[in-house]
Amino acid sequence: MKLVVLGLSLSSSWGNGHATTFRALLRAFAERGHDILFLERDVPWYRNQRDLPDPDFCTLRFYSDLEELKRWTAEIRDADAVMVGSYVPDGVAVGRFVQETAEGVRCFYDIDTPVTLAKLARGDFEYLAPELIPNYDVYFSFTGGPTLRFLEEQYRSPAARALYCSVDEQVYRPLPAEPRWDLSYLGTYSDDRQPTLDALLVEAARLAPERRFCVAGPQYPATIDWPANVERIEHVPPAEHPAFYAASRLTLNVTRADMIAAGWSPSVRLFEAAACATPVISDIWPGLDQLFRPGEQIILARRTNDVLAALALDDAARRNMGVAARHVILESHTAGHRAAELERDLLVSSEQVRSTRPALALS
Template identity: 35%
Template sequence: MKIAFYGSSILSSYWNGAATYYRGLLRALAAHGHDITFYEPDAYGRQENRDIDPPDWCRVVVYAATPQAAGAAVAEAADADVVVKASGVGYADDWLLGAVLDAAQPQAVKIFWDVDAPATLAELHADPGHPGHAALLRLDAVLTYGGGDPVAEAYRRLGAAECVPIYNALDPSTHHPVAADQRFAAALGFLGNRLPDREARVEQFFLEPAARLPDATFLLGGSGWGDRPLPENVRHIGHVGTRDHNAFNVTPKAVLNINRASMAETGFSPPTRVFEAAGAGACLITDEWPGIDLFLKPGEEVLVARDGRDVVDLMAGLDDERAARIGRAALAHVLKDHTYEQRAVLVDALLHRHAGAKRERASA
């Protein structure tokens, strides 16, 4: 099928946590024979901070963040068999969803792909006049990258015909074990941009433990932390491109995942970092959230912390041998059960099911 996909960016992970998700899923879908074009706006400095070249498995169209350029990109949806609008594109999001649906041919499968369901649902619940309410009634399905049954049920109550979680996963061709790199040497590493919905949790799970363990080195990667006072043993290295994620994950004794507050409360929302770390064979410590055991086994494949004191205790009891054992177990599990190829099988079947149903209705 010919797929027109409107998202934030596939070329850059700069201020764009969905990049790994898009790359893994769309590469796997292309291997199933789909002809994919990804449309992304030139916004937030992402084009100046690309970390991959345009891929051979997906055509990429970068359009200026102007009404005229966005309109020209949207018009191309008319040629697609499947039209996907993702959340958080970063330019005229509400307009873009309606415009893409208007441009799509009647028989096209129409998908809203929500990469931040807690935020989207909060907006919809707060505003009965939000244009997303009308758009839901025109869609064939909503796909989300997390949230599980609670999110799916919330979308159905709002009028979505179908809502299916398509969880983050591992692309073994991009995230895999590598040699340690002393640029990233530390006892504990955390990689994440500074966001209002996460900063307090970074303070609790990362900065407070660093202050309690002054003899250990803590490594902080990600954008936005430059003007934030940090403990002396925290080394901030700024944005880390995806090509360096494997080395960042395997070099410290352990790496930390900290969900945004809304994601942690919703649960069933493993971020890309979980699978990147597991795919590299890293020892991962994650904050606690409902559903973690659906993806990794606590205590054996991942260490789970309820608060910063737990992080301190986990680090105190973690030697190199145990860290390596946890990393190996996590890698084996995600390779077996949580790859983007497995996620793509679900998406491919869903697209063919909806396309077939549309053809039957048209011929009836």
């Protein structure tokens, strides 16, 4: 099938988790024989930080504004499916254009579902407005669980379907490396994540000065008082993520408040670390224990002492947990799994909209 995607970014992983999510999903989707056009808004903060300017699995094109987006009217009209992503600049206007133009399946991929719903509840329609949701044939959601029913009942989505993030298991895999840090964290700064990061990593570093820690990611304020045994790295490109995790005896997963409240919102970093067989310490949210078995495949932490106890695990226990977590990824959460789910749901949706848009002809 021909798929057009309008997403936040494919070309740059700087300061966002969308690029790696799209890269893994769309590469696997292309490997299933499909043709993909990715349209990305050309903005300076990504233009100057592009680490995948010319992907080999899809066509990537840039547009400067809504008027220039109309250059691809024919491609959007004739595509078997068109996907608009969350946080796309002028996303409401882009969504309206797609819904007025596309003759195939029109879908929304929300990589930030709990954040989106919180924004909608307070009248913040930055990239999605309530009136658009019923006109997207499928609402693909980063979040599963009860949120899917809420989207259908509260916002009249015709079909809300979970499409979790995923990993390319050939890229994210265990690597031989001498551990450099006892505990690492990879993630962009966020106000609502920082208190958890402070409790589970920064305070642990203060109480265990003999151990080594690392926080990697952009946008952390200069006012943060990092302990001397916490190394700061401004950015780790995706190509270096496996080496980063290989250098970590343990790594930390910290979840945004809206996603904790919604539950069933595994982050791409959680899956990437697990795919690399690096044991994960995570904060706690509904649905996590349905993805990984606590104590066997993941460590759950509520407070600093939980982290200090995990740091005392012997090497064999850590290795066994990492191997068990990677097995979960290989069984259920690779990019191949997600591409198959996307294909299935698009085909089902195409059957449902044929009668109203007979030009649709998915093969």
